[in-house]
Amino acid sequence: MKIVKIHRAITASELISLLNQKLDPLFEAQRQSNIHFSNQITGGAVEISQPEMYEGFLFRVEINGQELHITRSEHYVDDVNSLTIESILNKLFEDLASDGKVTLVLEG
Numbered sequence: 001m002k003i004v005k006i007h008r009a010i011t012a013s014e015l016i017s018l019l020n021q022k023l024d025p026l027f028e029a030q031r032q033s034n035i036h037f038s039n040q041i042t043g044g045a046v047e048i049s050q051p052e053m054y055e056g057f058l059f060r061v062e063i064n065g066q067e068l069h070i071t072r073s074e075h076y077v078d079d080v081n082s083l084t085i086e087s088i089l090n091k092l093f094e095d096l097a098s099d100g101k102v103t104l105v106l107e108g
Helices: 012-031 078-095
Strands: 002-005 040-043 045-049 057-063 068-074 103-107
Touching: 002 057, 012 040, 012 045, 012 057, 012 078, 057 078
Parallel strands: none
Antiparallel strands: 002 068, 002 103, 040 045, 045 057, 057 068
8 A cells, every 4th residue: 555645635525527638648648549447436535446357446545634645456457458557546546636736655
């Protein structure tokens, strides 16, 4: 799990909206691949998945105030698509941050 602090509170709905607008186009631009991801709220957390290619979620983001608790599926740690999504998420979290800076609280 990785915990980042974005220095402002957001909601799961805000995060879903951002992912729905930006994840697929950024992924296509970065990987030159037309893969569409599913973003949904499950149990209060935002899950990113691609059911046609992967079983279960690729990423799960739990919002805890100004912190985002990010879990990457252990089954796809070295997968190039998963690594690309992680790179995109890092950029999107910077965009969400109130001061443009994301603080890494925990990675492991």
